[in-house]
Amino acid sequence: MYFNKLHRLLTGLYSLKAVPDSGVLRGLSWTVARRERTVRRRRSGCSEREHRAGPPLTGARAVSQTTVDPDEVKRFQSLASRWWDEHGEFAALHSMNDLRVPFIRDNLLNVHRARHPGKPLAGLNILDVGCGGGLLTEPLGRLGATVLGIDPVEDSIGTARLHSSFDPDLRQHVSYSACTLEDLCARDEPEVAQFDAVVASEVVEHLADVEMFASSCSQMLKPDGSLFITTINRTNLSYALGIVAAEQLLRIVPSGTHDWEKFISPVELERLLESNGFSVQSVQGMLYNPVSGAWCWTNSTAINYALHAVKLSSGARDSGSEPQENTTHTSTSI
Numbered sequence: 001m002y003f004n005k006l007h008r009l010l011t012g013l014y015s016l017k018a019v020p021d022s023g024v025l026r027g028l029s030w031t032v033a034r035r036e037r038t039v040r041r042r043r044s045g046c047s048e049r050e051h052r053a054g055p056p057l058t059g060a061r062a063v064s065q066t067t068v069d070p071d072e073v074k075r076f077q078s079l080a081s082r083w084w085d086e087h088g089e090f091a092a093l094h095s096m097n098d099l100r101v102p103f104i105r106d107n108l109l110n111v112h113r114a115r116h117p118g119k120p121l122a123g124l125n126i127l128d129v130g131c132g133g134g135l136l137t138e139p140l141g142r143l144g145a146t147v148l149g150i151d152p153v154e155d156s157i158g159t160a161r162l163h164s165s166f167d168p169d170l171r172q173h174v175s176y177s178a179c180t181l182e183d184l185c186a187r188d189e190p191e192v193a194q195f196d197a198v199v200a201s202e203v204v205e206h207l208a209d210v211e212m213f214a215s216s217c218s219q220m221l222k223p224d225g226s227l228f229i230t231t232i233n234r235t236n237l238s239y240a241l242g243i244v245a246a247e248q249l250l251r252i253v254p255s256g257t258h259d260w261e262k263f264i265s266p267v268e269l270e271r272l273l274e275s276n277g278f279s280v281q282s283v284q285g286m287l288y289n290p291v292s293g294a295w296c297w298t299n300s301t302a303i304n305y306a307l308h309a310v311k312l313s314s315g316a317r318d319s320g321s322e323p324q325e326n327t328t329h330t331s332t333s334i
Contacts, residue, residue: 067213068152068180080155083133084163092288092295093135093202096230099286099295100201100306101139104228107281107308108197111226119144124196127220129181130203134160134174140199141173148195154178181216193219197226204231204269205262214276223313227278230286230306234263238303245290266301270309278309 079089086094109120116122122144128137131149133156141147141164151157157178164170177184198217207213217227232238239260264272270280286304288295 066180067182067207067209067216073152077153077155080133080153080159083135083156083159090132090135091293093132095293096201096286096288096295097136097139099297100136100228100230101143103284103306103308104140104197104199105143107228108226111224111310112196116144121145125194126197126199127184127195129198129200129217130206131160131176132156134164134176136199136201137174137176138164138167138170141170145173145197147174149174149176150179150181150184151176152178152180181220182212185216185219193222195220195225196222197228199228201228201230204229204264205259207262210264210269210272211276214272214278218276218278218311221311223311225311227273227309227311228306229269229309230304231269232263232304233265233301234260234268235265235302238263241303266305266307269307273309277312279312280307280309282308 082088083090085091105120108124112124114123120143121140124145126140126145126147128134128140128147128149131137131151132153134149137147137149137160149157149160151160157176160176164174164176198220200213200217204210204213221227232242242263243260266283270283273280283301284306285298285301286295286306287298287300288304
């Protein structure tokens, strides 16, 4: 009975078209006092315990800034052993693979015309940023890509390595490193600008410096390489459903997982990426059904969305030309 009522409440919220100062959603958004943020500590350094990912980072230069939020690292450290529990805290990420894996695969195949039956992404190098326990890294590797998963939480990398070790088919395709994105960029090695694609799924909303993230992604990509992002829009509806409902009522994700102020709108993200040499190709809304536990595509980006961008070659930047876009802009403000 309670669950049915809650389901009707969520269904109503999904269909609600409220203005920004709507009484109900405004109350949900602003009655909770803003948390005092911990002073950002400068953090750097990759773990030298790498799994088939090359020599240790003895040549890495120090960095003055970081994309990593220490509070987020602590939070995910406590959950590191639970990544592969399909009915636990990361159940929604497991089911999200039904959308994000085809989204990445199909867009890469539109750029790279070579066909490899059974292994459509063979020959492509992909960097999975904030890979956690490897929930997205592994399926991309099974499609034939060579995938490096990085994450600043060493215990999560340990979980990812252990899980992948049980599948012999992944040994030649998947590797992991307990490393930050900016420190990977800082390596004085050929790894820089070697990737055909960078994936950051459910990562941007946890970062301390999104500008630095975009710059680092550009640095790691080959010209015309693809960037794939899934994240959460910053709207009243995303607060109501992504934090109040998902964290406090339904407990789909642990309480405190998200900070609404870190969410970013598609328009803001597109502007930031363009300033770092990217051309956004598509933006598509995503919707999670807490009753069925499944994701589907939607015309609205008011809550979750997926974005595909391409790094412009130096010639395209100089001439001001861009690859032909297929950008989808949908409803974002609720």
